[in-house]
Amino acid sequence: MEKNPFLAKGYASPALFCDREKETEILLSNIQNGLDTTLISPRKLGKTGLILHTFYKISDQKLPFTCIYVDIFATLSLKDFIKTLSEAILAEFPEKTTIGGKFMSLLKGYRPVISYDPTSGMPQVEFNFSSPTEKEYTLKGLFTFLNAQKQHVVLAIDEFQQITEYPETNIEALLRTYTQQMHNISIIYCGSKKSIMAQIFSDAARPFYSSTRQLSLGKIDADKYAAFIREKFRPATVDDEAMDYILDWTRRHTFYTQSLCNEIFAMRPKVVTIAVARKASREILEKETSNFLQIRDLITDQQWRLLIAVAKEQSVQSVTSADFLAKYQIGSATNARRNLESLTDKELLLETITPTERKYSVYNVFLSRWLEVTY
Numbered sequence: 293m294e295k296n297p298f299l300a301k302g303y304a305s306p307a308l309f310c311d312r313e314k315e316t317e318i319l320l321s322n323i324q325n326g327l328d329t330t331l332i333s334p335r336k337l338g339k340t341g342l343i344l345h346t347f348y349k350i351s352d353q354k355l356p357f358t359c360i361y362v363d364i365f366a367t368l369s370l371k372d373f374i375k376t377l378s379e380a381i382l383a384e385f386p387e388k389t390t391i392g393g394k395f396m397s398l399l400k401g402y403r404p405v406i407s408y409d410p411t412s413g414m415p416q417v418e419f420n421f422s423s424p425t426e427k428e429y430t431l432k433g434l435f436t437f438l439n440a441q442k443q444h445v446v447l448a449i450d451e452f453q454q455i456t457e458y459p460e461t462n463i464e465a466l467l468r469t470y471t472q473q474m475h476n477i478s479i480i481y482c483g484s485k486k487s488i489m490a491q492i493f494s495d496a497a498r499p500f501y502s503s504t505r506q507l508s509l510g511k512i513d514a515d516k517y518a519a520f521i522r523e524k525f526r527p528a529t530v531d532d533e534a535m536d537y538i539l540d541w542t543r544r545h546t547f548y549t550q551s552l553c554n555e556i557f558a559m560r561p562k563v564v565t566i567a568v569a570r571k572a573s574r575e576i577l578e579k580e581t582s583n584f585l586q587i588r589d590l591i592t593d594q595q596w597r598l599l600i601a602v603a604k605e606q607s608v609q610s611v612t613s614a615d616f617l618a619k620y621q622i623g624s625a626t627n628a629r630r631n632l633e634s635l636t637d638k639e640l641l642l643e644t645i646t647p648t649e650r651k652y653s654v655y656n657v658f659l660s661r662w663l664e665v666t667y
């Protein structure tokens with residue numbers, strides 16, 4: 293049976309990756325010109341995919357860059373950060389190679405406990421720092437090592453906003469100091485929490501102020517996405533109204549569009565009709581129902597009602613307008629505003645700011661569709 297071409301996680305190859313040509317070019321150009329990049333977009337729009345796609349191109353075109361990817365989502369301190377970075381470097385330069393051997397001896401100088409994951413065989417590093425200075429010295433050592441490589445290094449740090457959760461207060465200043473000295477490393481700082489990323493990179497009082505090029509990832513162009521979807525369904529055909537439905541129902545938010553297409557493909561239809569697309573979307577919502585009910589238990593009734601109201605409206609500019617408050621019985625304007633902030637904080641609502649407006653929608657597109665039809 294043919295493999296499902298619609299990935300709902302990870303990155304496989306350019307053939308399964310839609311567009312992002314301009315963004316890939318910008319990233320490559322920044323890398324080639326020694327510039328650091330801040331890559332920002334809402335969750336699940338394709339930041340990690342774009343990074344891995346760019347790394348694929350670098351390797352495929354044999355461009356002279358060594359690419360290292362670290363995801364710091366699960367890190368809680370500078371110590372975790374150092375561990376994650378060390379392991380990523382070890383993964384890139386295996387111990388058997390000359391560079392890997394050198395890196396291993398450098399690491400051993402910091403006296404970590406090194407073990408090997410029994411299933412993957414990948415090295416795991418545990419540090420025991422006795423003082424903050426020792427930590428900083430080690431971090432500097434890692435960057436200095438990367439900077440000393442013959443090949444220019446591209447370091448992508450995914451979920452970068454996580455550093456603001458670390459107990460250490462000088463982490464931004466430290467990273468900024470080290471990375472600014474290293475001219476042989478280009479860094480991609482990637483994150484989805486727009487307000488935190490903006491604070492880190494656009495606040496004149498903070499170390500990273502104006503030190504990077506910003507790249508905001510938007511939705512994939514509708515025509516390009518439609519052409520991609522048609523091609524991947526071949527030899528099956530996709531009716532025009534089914535295509536409109538797919539792109540509209542998922543709001544062209546990459547992960548949701550991919551998931552719906554994946555679900556449709558799994559039915560192996562000869563023709564993707566709107567009936568088929570609707571059936572697939574209903575099935576997705578059915579599978580998600582228990583997750584959605586759990587969300588309801590985590591927030592107040594009034595917040596839940598606000599979520600339903602936003603879902604029914606698709607997107608809302610002013611939750612405090614008298615009409616909106618009365619229509620959905622979501623309490624006073626003050627309460628609505630407070631709930632809006634809380635839901636945005638919890639990433640249940642997505643705030644979209646353009647030069648002319650500020651609007652809110654339910655962050656998880658499937659939850660939005662489910663609320664719309666359930667209430």
Ligand SMILES: Nc1ncnc2c1ncn2[C@@H]1O[C@H](COP(=O)(O)OP(=O)(O)OP(=O)(O)O)[C@@H](O)[C@H]1O
Pocket residue numbers: 299300301302303308309310311312333334335336337338339340341342484512546547550
């Ligand atoms: N250009 C693309 N073409 C096809 N599928 C894509 C594309 N970009 C991303 N995807 C798919 O969409 C999903 C979400 O992408 P990805 O994980 O890159 O988003 P993200 O912005 O990094 O999300 P998060 O903020 O949660 O880390 C993944 O399943 C990925 O395979």
Ligand SMILES: [Mg+2]
Pocket residue numbers: 339340341450
């Ligand atoms: Mg990601």
